[in-house]
Amino acid sequence: MLTATTPAPPVPAAQRRGRGARRRRQDAAGYIFLSPWLLGLLGITAIPMLISLYLSFTDYSPLGSLSDATWVGLDNYRRMFTTDPSYWHAVRVTVEFAVIAVPLKLAAALAVALLLNRTFRGIAWFRGLFYLPSLLGGSVALAIVWRSMFNREGAFNSLLSLFGIHGQPWVNDPNFALETLMLLAIWQFGAPMVIFLAGLKQVPTELYEAASVDGAGAWRKFRNITLPMLSPVIFFNLVLETIHGFQGFTAAFVVSGGTGGPVDATLMYTLDLYVKGFTELDMGYASAMAWVFLVVVGLVTVVLFSTGRFWVHYSDSEAK
Template sequence: MTTASTPVRPAPPVPAEAARGRGGRRRRDNLSGYLFLSPWLLGLLGITAIPMLISLYLSFTDYSPLISLGEANWVGLDNYRRMFTADPSYWHAVRVTVIFAVVATPLKLAAALGVALLLNRTLRGISLFRGLFYLPSLLGGSVAVAIVWRSMFNREGAFNSFLGWFGIHGTPWVNDPFWALPTLMLLAIWQFGAPMVIFLAGLKQVPGELYEAASVDGAGAWRQFRHITLPMLSPVIFFNLVLETIHGFQGFTAAFVLSGGTGGPVDSTLMYTLDLYIKGFTQLDMGYASAMAWVFLVVVGLITAVLFSTGRFWVHYSDAEER
């Protein structure tokens, strides 16, 4: 038994007027899209792109805010040469910033993960505790929080009053060259709410069947955490690690407030961004500060690239076989 095949008729040609109409509607749609994007595009150009290009130009000049751009002299690589060979405060700021980022970032992530594990429960009122732990991150790196922190850790502050109940002699934490930077780190660690929420969201995605199977096999809490929780959370850990590392190197507000804008005592809290601010807005050496900013941008970019390049060795994705 055979069936006759139905011939395929070619589609009728689109009239020229209809084609022009479709093209006009497409152009109007594109114009509407660009119109809605225009505030963002103007902000990108006026607030980010153009100032960055001007800053790149200034990094090769001896520009000061006291003169106009046209009066700045071209000095070539002198600012960069001075930065690496003739400015001791620069390398001191680099050392302080690296110590801050290397110590505070892992401790902040550890605190965030630990609290997230405690809050990953279905208990009455658990949402209230989640909100309370997240509250410090809502305040962010505000000046008000840094002022309160400074008053708490003064010699007559609340922390020394608490230690006095146990007969411990008070210490001028923020005014002591040894304790000023750890006090600054403690403030950064205390604001662990944002990575905590991200960890909590990641924990909600771990299948409960994995823990049930591990319990049947006799795996304890530590083995379950090591072989199930950490591998399943590795993409979230990687995400938080990248963000918090960048934030650690960008620390400015707390260091500025706790030190009174000087990086003291004895430059113990002289973060890189604070040193950049002092060079540009206190000493009015804006050309040199611009060079510092561009070196900072390149270094942070390289650190981020290194983190991404090493991530493939320890970050495990559940759909890795499909990639």
């Protein structure tokens, strides 16, 4: 039996106008609440980035106005890749720092997270103590303390003297200065440790129980259960810490006195950029360095994401 559907009655024009006015008021309220963020995005990020992109093609000193910038085209980029020896040295130092410090930092964070993934009295205090160094991450005061610890009369050499070992000014030795910065970065493993700990809490205990029934040992459980289940968390920490590793600046600046010494051993890329822009007052060249840095870090991130589908395992067995 066929029945005819009754068409919906038309909405009165006054009601439609009321709905439209209400929607516009809601949109306006939303933009008002977003305005602080939008103003910050434009004034602190977007507009300065566009200005720096323009300056990268100019010869410009920060002591002058933008109208004093002289257009030089690709000369800054050509100088960067062909005639500036400090540029490639800074690239090498930064890559060495990131390649060594980031994996060791993640390994330390995972190891401590495994130790703290237990339940006993006072565990919250231990977790807080291990996280404490990360609260001071990037601070000038911490870098100053670190420099004093590893100079000739520092606490580290005092500790070595208890075992009859004669220390040296580690931060002033070009063979060890960069390693002291790596050690500082590794010591601040608290943030990835907390993320690893949260990931370990999400691993079903039934998997470990079933593995124990099958006679699996601790190493086999770690390799076949913990690592695959933590792979998304490992990937997340890897991306963040890799970006942070390339962006290292404060510790290198403080330990070296803003010069990248000794003998440019701690001349990180961002420190070299700072020296070019604010010490040598060559802001056009520094802007070109900044844009190359942005592109390279973006490409490194893309590579990490493209390789993640081969080793990152999600619980729903689908690559995100």
